[in-house]
Amino acid sequence: MKRTAYSLMTALLAVMNESEPGEPYYVLAQYLLYHFDQLKDLNIYDVAEACFVSRSGIRRFCQSIGFDNFSDIKAEAEEWQRQCNYFIGYSMRPQYKNYLSGSITAMMEEINRLATPAVLEKLAERIHASRNVVLFTSDFSGMTARGFQQSMVVMGKLVLIVTDAQNIPGYLQDLTPQDLLITISATGSFATVMEPVVRKSAAYKVLVTVNHAKRFWSQYDHVIYLSEKDAEGVRTVYSQYGTNYFFDILYSCYVQKYLENGRVQGPFPEPVLSETTKNRAQKRLE
Numbered sequence: 001m002k003r004t005a006y007s008l009m010t011a012l013l014a015v016m017n018e019s020e021p022g023e024p025y026y027v028l029a030q031y032l033l034y035h036f037d038q039l040k041d042l043n044i045y046d047v048a049e050a051c052f053v054s055r056s057g058i059r060r061f062c063q064s065i066g067f068d069n070f071s072d073i074k075a076e077a078e079e080w081q082r083q084c085n086y087f088i089g090y091s092m093r094p095q096y097k098n099y100l101s102g103s104i105t106a107m108m109e110e111i112n113r114l115a116t117p118a119v120l121e122k123l124a125e126r127i128h129a130s131r132n133v134v135l136f137t138s139d140f141s142g143m144t145a146r147g148f149q150q151s152m153v154v155m156g157k158l159v160l161i162v163t164d165a166q167n168i169p170g171y172l173q174d175l176t177p178q179d180l181l182i183t184i185s186a187t188g189s190f191a192t193v194m195e196p197v198v199r200k201s202a203a204y205k206v207l208v209t210v211n212h213a214k215r216f217w218s219q220y221d222h223v224i225y226l227s228e229k230d231a232e233g234v235r236t237v238y239s240q241y242g243t244n245y246f247f248d249i250l251y252s253c254y255v256q257k258y259l260e261n262g263r264v265q266g267p268f269p270e271p272v273l274s275e276t277t278k279n280r281a282q283k284r285l286e
Contacts, residue, residue: 007139007164008076009036011065027051028061032073039077044070103237108245111226115246119224120253126204127157128258130180134172134203136194137184139163141243145184148247155254156264164190175203182206186226186239188213195219208246210238 015029031051035042047070048055059069067073093099127133133152135145142163149159162169175181181203185191188211191198198205198219207220212230216223226242236242258264 008065008067008073009033010139010142015065024051024053024057025061025064028053028058036077039074042074100237104241107227107237107242110228111242111246111249114225114228115249117253120250121257123206123222123224123250124254124257126180126206127152127159127254130178130204132171132175132179132203133157133159134175134179134181135159135161135184136172136181136198137161137163138190140239141184141186141190144243144247147244148251151251152254155258164193172197173200175201177202177204179203180206182208183220184243185209185211186236186243187211188216191216208243210236210242 012029012033015025016033019026019029028047028051031047032039044055044058047053047058051058053061062069062073067076135149137145142161145161145163149161152159162172172181179202181198181201183191183194183198183205185207186209188209191207191209191211192213195215205220205222207216207223209216209223209225210227210230212225224246226238226246227236
């Protein structure tokens with residue numbers, strides 16, 4: 001799976017969180033994070049010398065976090081500088097607290113206009129009726145997805161999550177029209193990168209985004225816009241807060257529709273494994 005600068009950062013942070021200080025992988029992850037905005041200008045010799053590791057050791061490290069080689073890591077990190085400049089500029093605005101609160105209020109009002117009760121109810125019904133529900137998202141939006149996933153457990157509905165910080169699981173290509181694939185991509189960048197994966201899926205597909213690119217219409221059965229304006233490729237308040245708010249009100253709709261007298265209304269469709277998935281699981285057990 002093609003990864004992004006955010007999944008790269010997440011992978012490097014995970015190495016630091018899970019390793020002992022001083023271990024080779026810890027040192028490499030620490031160095032790359034300290035020089036994250038300079039990665040595009042570094043070469044493997046610089047890193048090897050600074051971290052006292054061999055070039056082959058660096059290649060093994062890259063592969064351990066999901067990249068083929070150091071060049072792949074450099075390519076993914078190039079996008080970071082543009083996003084970094086945006087975040088710094090955004091936070092440097094005068095009266096930032098007032099600006100942020102005003103932006104969030106305006107964003108919520110806009111989402112309320114676009115995500116009408118009819119839109120939310122239709123998606124809630126689709127979630128309830130689907131045998132398998134998969135949230136497909138960048139690692140940046142992973143917390144939103146995980147929060148919704150945990151909330152849905154309370155309602156007796158299991159939701160799976162696939163992010164760009166992991167390899168594509170085999171079951172994605174086994175999904176059928178009775179399954180639901182929801183792609184969360186506020187800027188549209190993740191959805192663009194994952195177009196080949198989405199096209200291969202036979203599931204009913206929904207995109208939640210701020211990106212109004214027309215090419216998504218042919219890839220998804222339903223596109224839900226969080227904003228009336230296009231914001232292709234640039235992270236805005238919608239990336240940080242908009243997806244959270246949308247899935248909060250979607251969950252509220254689901255609860256109000258399917259919780260009756262303190263009990264969840266059923267029956268629920270049983271998840272069904274395709275023969276391909278069953279065979280793949282059997283091979284792992286043998």
